[in-house]
Amino acid sequence: MSDPKTMRYICLVPTGLLVLLIVGVLAGLSIQLPLSRTLDTLASAEIRSALRLTLLTSGAATIVAVILGVPAGYFLARNAFRGKLFIDTLIDLPMTMTPLVAGMGLLFVLSHESVRHTLDVLGIELLLSPYGAILAQVLIAAPIMTRTSRSAFAALDRRYEQAAQTLGLRPRQVFIRISLPMARPVLLSGMVLCWARAVGEFGATLMVAGATRFRTETLPIAVYLNMSSGELGLALVCAWLLIMTGFGVLLVMRWIGSPLWADGPPERIGA
Amino acid sequence: MTELRLEKIGARVLKEIDLTVPEGELFVLLGPSGAGKSTLLQVIAGLLAYEGRIFFNGDCIDRQPPHQRRVGYLFQDLLLFPHLTVRNNLLVAMAHLKLSRRERQERIRELMARLGIIPLAERYPVQMSGGEKQRAALARALATDPRILLLDEPFSSLDSESAGRLRAELKMHQRRLKITTIFVTHNWKEARQLADRLGAMNAGRLTDYPNPVSEFPKMPLQRRG
Helix, strand or coil: CCCHHHHHHHHHHHHHHHHHHHHHHHHHHHHHCCHHHHHHHHCCHHHHHHHHHHHHHHHHHHHHHHHHHHHHHHHHHHCCCCCHHHHHHHHHHHHHCCHHHHHHHHHHHHHCHHHHHHHHHHCCCCCCCHHHHHHHHHHHHHHHHHHHHHHHHHHCCHHHHHHHHHCCCCHHHHHHHHHHHHHHHHHHHHHHHHHHHHHCCCHHHHHHHCCCCCCCCCHHHHHHHHHHCCCHHHHHHHHHHHHHHHHHHHHHHHHHCCCHHHCCCCCCCCC | CCCEEEEEEEECCEEEEEEEECCCCEEEEECCCCCCHHHHHHHHHCCCCCEEEEEECCEECCCCCHHHCCEEEECCCCCCCCCCCHHHHHHHHCCCCCCCHHHHHHHHHHHHHHCCCHHHCCCCHHHCCHHHHHHHHHHHHHHCCCCEEEEECCCCCCCHHHHHHHHHHHHHHHHHHCCEEEEEECCHHHHHHHCCEEEEEECCEEEECCCCHHHCCCCCCCCCC
8 A cells, every 4th residue: 555665754744743842842942041141050059959959869769769669670570479460550550640649649648647756756857858859759760660670570581590599599699699680781771760750750749848949949849949930041941951861861771772791693603 | 429319209291200310320311392301300400399209318308499409400591691701600600609719710710621611711601602602501500519410401402513522521521520410302312322321201201211221222202293
């Protein structure tokens, strides 16, 4: 019905539209960016504080997400149990939930009297604090890490783990010395994705940590606050910082690609 | 030196397998695909649940997990760890041995020299030929200081010349180390070349072949299906 050339043109139209849409958004943000004042704005105390807080909270959230998500992913990949489908779906849920709603749930839990009392006794301040921002980011980012880890370990040929066992490695050693390094490229991609998600997290952070300048003001919160108060220049600079971060993350993910040991065809040197 | 004794082993296709392999013997298990040969090796290594009992030198090892059995297992696909060099593949296999760093390095060098793979020490599996991988995998299996060596059709993917050369080398190493070995194959010629004693496996049952080796029948087993 259609030759390859026609098919190429048919596919080119939606591709072009998609590119146009994205370029349009970027152009819209560029036109409004006050280029002459960008450097000054970047150096402003508020932007520096927002950037620092974003890096700190997203970094901490990524570490926690990895600590939770990697073992959880391994567990789900390697075990069959009653209710697995339910647990599996439940862990994925925050990825499909509106972050605002997830944050609202977290806010209600943290506001509950017994939880508040326990946190007070332990001296942990989560609500309206940077720690709350970390928790909100973990809630949204950890399922990504779990999902990625699960896929990575499920794709790993289990016989490598069996071979390691016959070599005298205990299950913990098998995980650390064999499974984890073999799954490393995918896990690294997951980690980068997880961090990017934490950097851009807004809804849940707003609910739990609030939007207080210089205290819980991450870059997305800074965009929101400055848009609300009419400081368009500041909002745009923050927005561009987020966009550049996202672009950098995608580049890194493509660069991570395949590890050295999986590269190229085997070099035959003779038996 | 370890004697292996299996009593009424049942697992998946296996049906009441009884077998004794005396110390230092190379026992070849011959049979068509799907007969249960690999399953039996997995059972001995502790990788599959089973019924019956397994003894090493009279000690029952049924309760020992795979990492405690000290079984050198050469898988059909070799399963060299792709993210590790040959040297590190061997080092991983020695992780459980109580040796100093220096002793480990010496042992690795000795093993690699014995199998002629010293030049491959820093190569990754993807950078090696089939025969080189076989040698590296055999070195790794031996690096664990195993009581029993289990070999699951390790030369099946090689051309006949390389396979023949490696069989001769294997036989030589097995003789020198006097390590009790079970070698699984469906290749009649391979079985004749290697076996001290031979068993035939079909549909999960183990039957004796006339022994000693000189009395092997000339007809190869038929492949199933």
